Amino acid sequence: ARIAASRGHGNFSGSGIPYFPSELAGLAAYLIQEGHGVTVIDAFGEAPKRVRRTPTHWIQGLTAAEVVERIPADTEAVAVFAHLTVAHLVTLEIVRTVRQRFPKLPILVLENTTKVNSYSLRRAHGQFFAAGADHVVLGFLEKRVLALLAGLAAGDPKIKSMDGVIHREWPGQIRPPIDFVEELDLDQLPFPAWELFPVANYWSIGYAHAPFTARNTCR
16 A cells, blocks of 8 residues: 655744654654555655744644645555644644545544653544544554554454544544553564655754753753
């Protein structure tokens, strides 16, 4: 299957760094290892120096329409990475725009479990369904997304009972992820697919993780 994965716009949350979407890079590598084709659209990384202003926010990167324009025509599912709390409204906009352009494609929204300023999609899933998403994936992504894609391709009704996945058709059937019970063998996971991301663009903007000079060194 051809999977298109998008991440929301960068946001610095006062720390001065646009966090790399490491969990999405890991998922992309895992899906490729398992035989899927993956296209990554990094809404921040592809245009970090482009800034636009809304009534409430400054936003860096591609517009939602530009994100959707980059989705290949042969895509069979779209995954939108809900990267950080502060980018929630932009992530919703991307989901809405994908749904308008691809009314029949499955849309997955993926939870970020690696950042302290990420957020619980278990609490926000209703907003994503209202925007047009079909499935919200919680917890560690690799095995769960792979199983969900296989179930969708086969029309398998067992996806309804998957742990850590909330479905628009059955929003009340929520089984929390069992990540802390299941062993995850990190040695079996491939190195993140950074070759799919415009990594050089991150370095080119010269941001750092908070200002640090000799004058404000912690003692």
